[in-house]
Amino acid sequence: MISDDSPDDSFYKEVVDLIRKWLGDREYSLILEEFKLSDTYFDTLSPRAKLMALLRFIEVNYIQLPKRISTIYEYLDKLNESMEIPIEDFEIPDTFGKNVSLASLKGKMKDEDEKSLAALFQELLKAAGLSKIYEKYRNGLSRSEGRLNLDE
Amino acid sequence: MTSRTQRIQRIQQLLNQLGVIQSIRLSGRTEKLFELECYLRTAARLAQRNKIPRAMNTSGRVFRVLYNPGNIANASHLAFVDRSEPSAEKMELFMNCEVRGKSSVEHSPDILLTIGSTRLSIYECKEYSTPLDISVYREFIGFLVELGLVRANGRNSRLVDRVLPELSPRIYTTASVLPHHAPLARTYGFSLEGMLP
Numbered sequence: 455m456i457s458d459d460s461p462d463d464s465f466y467k468e469v470v471d472l473i474r475k476w477l478g479d480r481e482y483s484l485i486l487e488e489f490k491l492s493d494t495y496f497d498t499l500s501p502r503a504k505l506m507a508l509l510r511f512i513e514v515n516y517i518q519l520p521k522r523i524s525t526i527y528e529y530l531d532k533l534n535e536s537m538e539i540p541i542e543d544f545e546i547p548d549t550f551g552k553n554v555s556l557a558s559l560k561g562k563m564k565d566e567d568e569k570s571l572a573a574l575f576q577e578l579l580k581a582a583g584l585s586k587i588y589e590k591y592r593n594g595l596s597r598s599e600g601r602l603n604l605d606e
Numbered sequence: 607m608t609s610r611t612q613r614i615q616r617i618q619q620l621l622n623q624l625g626v627i628q629s630i631r632l633s634g635r636t637e638k639l640f641e642l643e644c645y646l647r648t649a650a651r652l653a654q655r656n657k658i659p660r661a662m663n664t665s666g667r668v669f670r671v672l673y674n675p676g677n678i679a680n681a682s683h684l685a686f687v688d689r690s691e692p693s694a695e696k697m698e699l700f701m702n703c704e705v706r707g708k709s710s711v712e713h714s715p716d717i718l719l720t721i722g723s724t725r726l727s728i729y730e731c732k733e734y735s736t737p738l739d740i741s742v743y744r745e746f747i748g749f750l751v752e753l754g755l756v757r758a759n760g761r762n763s764r765l766v767d768r769v770l771p772e773l774s775p776r777i778y779t780t781a782s783v784l785p786h787h788a789p790l791a792r793t794y795g796f797s798l799e800g801m802l803p
Contacts, residue, residue: 461610461613465610465613465614468614469614469617472614472617472618472621473617473621476621476624476628480632481632485735488734488735488736489736491734491736491739491741491742492736492737492739492741493739494736507735507736510735510736511735512624513735514733514734514735514780515631515636515733515735516624516627516628516631517627518780518803519627519630519631519636519639520627521803522636522639522640522643522803523639525643525803526639526642526643526646529643529646529647529649529650530646532650532653533646533649533650533653533659533684536653536658536659537658537659537660537661538660539660539661539667540661540667541661541664541667541668541669542666542667542668543667543668543669544642544668544669544670544671545665545668545669545670545671546634546635546638546639546642546671547634547635547638547671547672547673548633548634548635549632549635551673551674553670554633554634555668556634556639556642559630559633559634562626562629562630563630567627571624571627574620574623574624577616577620578617578620578621581613581616581617581620582613582617583613592782593782593801
């Protein structure tokens with residue numbers, strides 16, 4: 455059984471490497487950019503802080519994706535009720551500027567994705583041993599706590 | 607097998623299960639999805655104020671989000687007609703458009719609300735996983751100044767505050783908003799909607 459205790463730095467390094475490979479270069483570069491925006495260098499963080507940042511990136515960009523798409527359609531349905539000519543679909547540009555149909559992205563998802571991904575993410579936090587501290591990280595640290603001082 | 611090895615294997619399995627969602631994410635620009643969600647969130651607020659939405663510049667019935675900020679005249683957007691006064695000037699809500707500031711420099715707020723040629727409000731969408739940095743606020747205040755929408759210490763009156771206060775300028779973000787940055791929003795008269803899903 456997986457417990458929620460605190461593993462050592464070598465464990466965190468190993469998990470960071472796993473996630474980094476899984477994200478791929480393009481996605482990984484996005485998180486580096488985000489950190490640069492706040493004059494912080496991702497590579498200077500401790501292994502645990504890096505892991506938490508990667509998990510937060512996964513939560514925002516991956517786990518919330520089905521929720522985002524279903525929310526867009528909820529808003530669209532409400533707006534369409536009062537429109538003479540309803541909107542049927544949206545086209546979103548991909549990285550190369552080619553348009554992707556939002557309906558096609560929605561079609562690739564299963565109805566249960568929203569809940570199952572949230573559950574999967576909780577499992578990921580638990581496996582990494584970060585369930586408790588992650589919530590604090592997610593909600594933003596106050597200045598006195600220090601953004602980088604996540605290892606106490 | 608050690609507990610550590612078991613954990614690593616479990617994490618690998620969980621990442622494999624997330625593979626499907628990775629392929630969906632990589633086939634679209636999710637920051638544009640977040641912008642679109644915020645755009646529709648703002649549109650829904652307008653619709654609640656007795657405004658009838660109308661799709662403009664769509665391709666067939668498809669609303670096309672621009673890849674790069676572009677000309678207002680060419681972009682898909684929603685216009686809003688007042689239900690009780692249909693002949694009144696319509697409001698228009700643009701996404702990812704370029705507009706000229708006081709200095710004549712072009713700017714690209716994520717979302718822009720206008721009435722006729724008057725800029726009513728702007729909205730920025732930040733899909734970040736790290737807390738919002740102060741530079742985001744500085745940039746937003748710069749937008750407000752350039753587009754004539756700043757309200758310093760409540761002294762200047764803005765049209766949007768009189769007619770649609772809930773549509774005042776705001777930053778939508780998935781990130782957390784640090785409490786010590788909140789006075790910036792109060793001072794310059796904008797709202798913050800943080801920790802959005």
